[in-house]
Amino acid sequence: MIVNQNIIDAVIVEEGVELTLDELSRACAVNAEWIVTLVDEGILEPLDIAANPWRFNGICLRRVRIIQHLQQDLEVNLAGAALALQLLEEIDSLQLRITALEAHVKGS
């Protein structure tokens, strides 16, 4: 058993973390070319497409991992995985709106 007594600080990736193309591909253990494909397909957007190197919002890490899992586990192609991701994100945002709306509906 390896025990590290120091307190390790963690940062929330989705909030304020920016990842370079290199960092993003390393975090998902994929080739940078594959990330470029995701950008070409309109699945990911760099913060500034003209910048070099590209930088991505931390939210992109989660999106890449979901695409990866869907492709590996369900054998869907890239377009199918991208569509599923988009629908999953829509469900999440609808779920939050439902919770908020229910608070405004009287006697519900």
Place this chain on the structure above:
Amino acid sequence: MEFKDYYKIMGVARDATQDEIKRAYRKLARKYHPDVSKEPDAEVRFKEIGEAYEVLKDPEKRAAYDQLGTSWQSGQEFQPPPGWNQGFEFHDGGFAHADASQFSSFFEALFGNRFNTNRRYRDEGFDMRGNDTHAKISIDIQDAYLGSVRTITLQHTELGPDGRPQVKTRKLNVRIPKGVHQGQLIRLAGQGSPGIGKHNAGDLYLEIAFNPHPFYKIEGKDVLLELPVTPWELALGRVVKVPTPTGMVDLKLPPGTQSGRKLRLKERGIPSKPPGDLYVILQIVLPSADSEQAKGLYEEMERKLAFNPRSKLGV
């Protein structure tokens, strides 16, 4: 170890064709995929299905598994008979979809834990920096409110000197960032796989889930609480005490509110930027008429209040 009925897990008959097995797998995998499914046990089910499919999709493994016979029940105490798989030759090159280290001890006993280092997406470059690693952890809701330090235990598999995989355990004290919510990733710099030579270690990414709480439910960064109230507290609009993860607050009920109504306590959800809200769902609880006095009060209301909750139903 427990016997696993792979046919039952996949919901197919023992004489199912390979096509039927594949169809059953695809359907179940879509239903229980942890990124897609809202089922609470999705991850466990998904692993189970993956393991069952790993055996049943491969005619060699399936034939060997069938050798065990039909008399076994799921969950029954099981030891493989000595030399049970003699004469079977396994040709497959590894586990394409599943991480073999995740399979049950039942699977391991039958087919061995053949360590597979070929990852599909492995970067083939000459970067000697350590790999980034991922894990999931469960924290308490209070940790996200307070930003507390939690000790987390992580397990990973390493190839031992004998070429067999070994499970290594390590403990880390992590300061949970305040305001983190369900499904978010947190990054611990330099806590991934060690680098080679003087190169840096990779980073560790942890996906956050919350331990179930006896009365708070979490949706994104909003927190839901069912609050039992009396009919008169609601009708008269009384002030009631409400527990929040950071302490008690007084809540003035709007007079005449109905049961089931959600009240929003602005920005008392998880303290993200911007913070979530705390929703209080009011649930009327009726005192039972188990004493003469209680019974008398109900009877008095019955006589004196001309109240028909079913008027809209025409009765």
